[in-house]
Amino acid sequence: MDLYLKGKTAVVTGASQGFGRAITKELAIEGVRVFATARNEALLHSLKAEIAAAGGVEPVTFIQDFEAPEAPQQIAAAALVALGQVDILVNNTGRSRPLDVIGAEEEWRAxxxxxxxRHRQLTQQLLPQMMERKSGVVLNVISSYELRTINASAVAKGAIVVWSKQLAGELGQYGIRVNCLQPGLIDTANIRRFFTDEAxxxxxxxxxxxGDFGAAQDVADMxxxxVSPRAKYITGTVAVVDGGMRHHPF
Ligand SMILES: NC(=O)c1ccc[n+]([C@@H]2O[C@H](COP(=O)([O-])OP(=O)(O)OC[C@H]3O[C@@H](n4cnc5c(N)ncnc54)[C@H](OP(=O)(O)O)[C@@H]3O)[C@@H](O)[C@H]2O)c1
Known part of the structure; x- marks a missing residue:
């Protein structure tokens, strides 16, 4: 199936490994010029080589700590210079952050x-040029937010869902779609640290x-x-990729 993605441009955050890496590669193979950002230069470099070997469009790589206050402005400005315009934004950076019931203030803040x-701020940096062109796609990678234990990342992702739905309501008139992708447990470094093979x-x-955790490719495919024009009537929703798990029992 042709996804009609050829020639489009995208920003993918958290692109060095896990979902972001798989998403960048898949989009590049579909003919998208990706602005791929993260902190690990060696991993971004090897991603470029991997995409070249797969015959994809060479991505632009950009080293940036996403926690830095200036990160959204830096990424947006560099992406617009490199790509001319940004058609697709994939907000993917994140890190599971389990906390005690009374977690440290610094951990909550981080x-x-x-x-x-940072996702909201980067999106706000890139929305004006989408609104001006009356076209654009924002895809937010979230997590399960119905945990029975405290995790600051999941609280933040819950906020992302509410904000995404509000944005989708506001931006439909500009031809801009906003959706979330909710993974279950997918085999990446983010999750691997919590489980032995036996567990x-x-x-x-x-x-x-x-019967098993998913693969980053399962997320990248969805x-x-x-983000493709094939999904042109889908906005304000949360797509789940979880092997049927549906809830977290912990
Ligand atoms: N895997 C799962 O089962 C699962 C479940 C629920 C939600 N998620 C969510 O899915 C998203 C991707 O997760 P993943 O499993 O692919 O994680 P991952 O393998 O740990 O990759 C995380 C990516 O985010 C980047 N990143 C982290 N902190 C950063 C920072 N301060 N500045 C810039 N980049 C940063 C990392 O790049 P550098 O280290 O190079 O900076 C890396 O590319 C996250 O938002 C995560 O919360 C994943």
């Missing part, structure tokens, strides 16, 4: 900054109807569809 505020197998057998 979680809300990285997983909510993963036992958890998956008990809780995931499809994201690629959602």
């Amino acid at each position: 979680g809300m900054t990285l997983d909510f505020d 993963r197998a036992a958890f998956a057998a008990r809780e995931i109807p499809l 994201v690629t569809f959602l």
